[in-house]
Every structure is written in C-alpha cells, then in structure tokens.
Amino acid sequence: xSPHDGPHDHGAHDHPHPxxxxxxxxxxxxxxxxxxxxxxxxxxxxxxxxxxxxxxIDYMASRTPALGARLAARAWADPAFRARLLADxxxxxxxxxxxxGPAPVLVMENTDAVHNVVVCTLCSCYPVFLLxxxxxxYKSRNYRSRVIRSPRAVLxxxxxxxxxxxxxxxxxxxxxxRYMILPRQPEGTEGWPEDKLAALITRDALIGVCxxxxx
Amino acid sequence: MxxxxxxxxxxxGAIEAGRRHHDMGGRDAGPVDxxxxxxxxxxxxxxxxxxxxxxxxxxxxxRIDELRRGIEEMGPGIYDELSYYERWIASIATILMExxxxxxxxxxxxxxxxxxxxxxxxxxxxxxxxxxx
Numbered sequence: 001x002s003p004h005d006g007p008h009d010h011g012a013h014d015h016p017h018p019x020x021x022x023x024x025x026x027x028x029x030x031x032x033x034x035x036x037x038x039x040x041x042x043x044x045x046x047x048x049x050x051x052x053x054x055x056x057i058d059y060m061a062s063r064t065p066a067l068g069a070r071l072a073a074r075a076w077a078d079p080a081f082r083a084r085l086l087a088d089x090x091x092x093x094x095x096x097x098x099x100x101g102p103a104p105v106l107v108m109e110n111t112d113a114v115h116n117v118v119v120c121t122l123c124s125c126y127p128v129f130l131l132x133x134x135x136x137x138y139k140s141r142n143y144r145s146r147v148i149r150s151p152r153a154v155l156x157x158x159x160x161x162x163x164x165x166x167x168x169x170x171x172x173x174x175x176x177x178r179y180m181i182l183p184r185q186p187e188g189t190e191g192w193p194e195d196k197l198a199a200l201i202t203r204d205a206l207i208g209v210c211x212x213x214x215x
Numbered sequence: 216m217x218x219x220x221x222x223x224x225x226x227x228g229a230i231e232a233g234r235r236h237h238d239m240g241g242r243d244a245g246p247v248d249x250x251x252x253x254x255x256x257x258x259x260x261x262x263x264x265x266x267x268x269x270x271x272x273x274x275x276x277x278r279i280d281e282l283r284r285g286i287e288e289m290g291p292g293i294y295d296e297l298s299y300y301e302r303w304i305a306s307i308a309t310i311l312m313e314x315x316x317x318x319x320x321x322x323x324x325x326x327x328x329x330x331x332x333x334x335x336x337x338x339x340x341x342x343x344x345x346x347x348x
Binding site: 026027028030031032033034035036037038039040041042045047048052053056057060061102103119121122123124125133135136137139140141142143144145146148149154157158172175176 | 237238239240241242243244245246247248249250251252254255257258259260261262263264266267268269270271273276278279280282283286287297298299300301304305307308311316317321322325326328329330333334337
C-alpha cells in the first residue's frame with residue numbers, strides 16, 4: 001500500500017489542515033515517521049483497518065467543546081436533566097445522542113458556594129469525547145504543577161477571580177475518571193433557548209478556569 | 216529513586232524524595248502559557264491509533280493507563296525533550312513491543328521504509344505524516 005492512500009487519504013473529506021508547512025524538501029522527522037510505521041504495521045497485522053483509522057481520525061475531529069456546551073445548556077434549562085447529568089453523565093448524554101467515551105466522566109456543578117476546576121497532575125487526562133483535544137496549557141508543566149496548590153492564583157491568570165467566600169475545589173483526573181464542570185448560569189439568561197445558552201459556554205468554562213458571562 | 220529524608224518529621228521531603236518527574240502536582244512553576252499549536256496530521260493519527268488500540272471491542276490491545284506507564288518510564292530527560300504526541304507514539308510503540316504485537320526490528324525497518332518513501336515522493340500538500348512539530 002502506498003503511504004499516499006489508505007490511512008493517509010482523507011478521501012472526499014476535505015477539511016483544511018492548518019499549520020502544515022511546505023514539506024517538499026524536509027526529511028520526515030523521526031516520530032511522525034514512527035506514527036506512520038506503527039499505523040501501517042497494525043493495519044498489515046489486521047489489528048485494525050485503514051478505514052478504521054480514517055474514520056477514527058474523523059470521529060475524534062468531530063469531538064468539540066460544543067458537545068459539552070450542549071449538555072451544560074440542557075442542564076441549565078431543565079433541572080431534572082441537570083440531576084441526571086450529575087448522577088450519571090453517560091446515560092444523560094445519551095439522551096442527546098452524545099457519546100461520553102469509554103472512561104467515566106463526573107460532572108461537577110459550580111454553585112454560589114463552590115467553584116470547581118479540573119487538572120490532571122500526573123499526565124493529561126481530559127474528557128476528550130465531550131471537549132475535543134485538550135489545550136496545550138492543560139498539558140503544561142506550569143498548569144499541572146500549580147493549579148492544585150494555588151488554584152486562585154492560576155485562575156486569576158485566566159482572568160477569573162473567585163470570591164474569597166466561595167470554596168475552590170480542584171479535581172485531579174486519572175486514566176479511569178475524567179471531569180467536566182457545569183458552570184453557573186449567568187444572571188439574566190433564564191428562559192433563553194438552549195442553543196443561545198450553549199453559545200455562551202466556552203471550553204475553558206467547562207474545564208473550570210473561566211466562568212460563563214452573558215456576553 | 217527514593218531515598219530516606221534526613222528528618223523523619225519532614226513529610227514533604229519524604230514525598231519529594233519518593234516521587235517521579237511526571238508527578239508534578241504542587242511543585243513550583245511559572246505562569247501558565249496559553250498559546251496553542253495547531254495539531255499536525257501525524258498527531259491526529261497518533262491519537263486515533265491509541266483510541267483504536269484502547270477500544271474494548273479489540274480486547275483492548277492496550278489500555279490508557281499502559282500508555283501512561285510507558286510515558287512515565289521514559290525518564291526525565293526524554294520526557295521533557297519530546298513533545299506531547301511524540302511521547303504518545305513512543306509509549307505506544309514500547310507497549311506494543313512489550314506485548315509482542317510488534318517487534319523493535321519491524322518498527323525500525325518500517326520507519327526506514329516510511330522515510331525512504333517520503334524522500335522519494337514527498338507529499339505535495341496534506342495528509343501524509345507531517346514533518347514538523
């Protein structure tokens with residue numbers, strides 16, 4: 001199989017790939033070559049197919065913070081759904097045909113008394129099926145080291161100042177337990193349609209480093 | 216790596232002496248850099264390889280915590296030298312060799328093949344491996 005078809009061919013799927021420099025004269029770097037080598041060997045051995053790889057790349061590209069935002073907006077609009085989401089996110093998300101992925105996801109609710117924020121101090125565990133790939137800062141040494149010890153100072157770097165009267169809880173993720181934050185609904189947005197609510201909810205609010213504002 | 220702290224009451228010292236470089240919660244560090252790089256196709260491919268291998272429908276072939284162990288065992292030098300998805304693909308290869316799914320020889324030869332094909336016919340635009348990070 002040529003490297004230019006099979007797992008590398010996006011076929012009819014024609015999205016742009018930003019940050020792809022001119023490669024014509026550059027030798028292929030070692031680790032990118034390793035990724036191709038491992039993929040080709042696993043396909044040759046029948047562990048998965050080229051189609052599996054292609055469709056998985058596309059499926060993971062379809063996972064974006066808009067999914068987490070839809071869940072949060074529904075939770076704001078529907079208290080019964082909110083209770084189900086907090087109790088069992090997988091089952092609640094399935095009501096909206098949203099896949100939370102193989103790892104359990106706990107949804108932690110921000111209130112007037114408590115602000116929650118997520119980290120993975122040991123690596124980079126993240127609710128990727130609900131939020132897409134994690135931002136670079138989430139994986140950075142500085143965030144992972146500091147947010148668990150000085151959360152208010154780190155949140156302030158994101159422009160988020162938490163009232164001293166509110167407790168701050170930091171949730172440390174693992175390979176087997178992920179967290180998503182249900183932000184507080186901004187005042188004045190009660191009764192808004194869900195899609196309008198969802199548009200207010202950012203990735204960073206679902207990680208807990210920001211709060212949601214009505215714009 | 217672990218060594219006894221001099222003062223038995225020095226709990227923090229004991230924790231620091233016993234922990235490895237990836238275990239960074241609570242350590243001193245600088246401000247959070249919020250700049251973002253766009254993912255190269257080979258990074259998305261590496262991500263997809265892991266998802267497929269970790270799919271319970273395939274066994275799974277390897278689990279997410281095994282990916283993590285492979286990364287943690289790299290040692291501080293390599294860990295900090297490699298980018299995020301470089302650590303991933305290196306760990307995936309290591310774990311697959313441990314499990315006997317792939318051999319070091321196969322991977323080495325295939326990397327040479329891939330690079331030779333790239334040198335003969337570099338991709339004009341998008342899709343293939345990607346040469347930078």
